[in-house]
Amino acid sequence: MHHFLSFPTGSSGLGSSGLRRAAAGAAALLLACGPLVACSQDPGGGASGVPAYDPGAAASARASESAAAAQASASAAASAEAAGVVTAESLSTDRYQVTSIPEDLDELQTEVLRAFVHYDQVTWNIWFTRTGVENAQPLMTTEAYQRLTNGLEELGDGHTDGTVRVSVEAVTVLAYMQAQVVICGDQSDLISYDEDGNDISNPETLQGRYGTVIAMVYEDGVWKESDEATLTVNECVV
Numbered sequence: 528m529h530h531f532l533s534f535p536t537g538s539s540g541l542g543s544s545g546l547r548r549a550a551a552g553a554a555a556l557l558l559a560c561g562p563l564v565a566c567s568q569d570p571g572g573g574a575s576g577v578p579a580y581d582p583g584a585a586a587s588a589r590a591s592e593s594a595a596a597a598q599a600s601a602s603a604a605a606s607a608e609a610a611g612v613v614t615a616e617s618l619s620t621d622r623y624q625v626t627s628i629p630e631d632l633d634e635l636q637t638e639v640l641r642a643f644v645h646y647d648q649v650t651w652n653i654w655f656t657r658t659g660v661e662n663a664q665p666l667m668t669t670e671a672y673q674r675l676t677n678g679l680e681e682l683g684d685g686h687t688d689g690t691v692r693v694s695v696e697a698v699t700v701l702a703y704m705q706a707q708v709v710i711c712g713d714q715s716d717l718i719s720y721d722e723d724g725n726d727i728s729n730p731e732t733l734q735g736r737y738g739t740v741i742a743m744v745y746e747d748g749v750w751k752e753s754d755e756a757t758l759t760v761n762e763c764v765v
């Protein structure tokens with residue numbers, strides 16, 4: 528049975544705009560000439576019969592393989608989106624990268640996930656540019672939107688550079704048209720500037736990894752962000 532987390536008084540509900548909080552792998556050994564290892568025959572015709580390694584050909588092969596992989600990945604993402612399948616890649620933008628989403632989400636969970644990511648991207652863009660706050664109004668409850676506008680007024684003009692990376696760990700639909708989304712947001716790449724271009728980043732409140740639970744409510748025919756709370760700092764993994 529899922530229990531709805533209570534949100535402490537003073538939780539900002541400001542969205543993952545950052546306002547709320549002022550590769551392991553084994554390398555395979557290729558024993559034969561494959562797509563990543565281009566070979567040419569030993570001009571000396573050695574008795575071993577082992578082909579000589581050609582660095583230039585190998586580099587060319589790696590470039591071709593990389594381009595083919597990128598094209599295949601983009602094609603797969605486009606096909607998935609066209610079929611209505613949500614993937615981490617299809618939800619990502621240049622400055623908002625979704626690294627993972629839960630598997631086997633049902634239709635309602637997917638609807639909540641889409642609504643959360645859209646809200647999150649809009650509020651992050653406000654944080655990046657300090658403009659367009661009105662774009663968040665349809666995506667938040669009245670109380671949450673008021674907290675957002677208040678926070679922006681306190682923050683003042685400026686901008687933020689960098690990319691945020693988000694791992695969506697859980698999407699839970701609860702009773703009474705409520706839902707929760709649990710994420711890990713990596714903000715370590717972000718740099719905040721004031722209106723004069725001075726770096727005002729605070730590593731203790733900006734450049735960290737934040738485990739966060741976001742409350743969503745179904746209101747006016749759409750899922751909206753209503754509140755959120757930080758669960759962990761620099762403990763979750765993106």
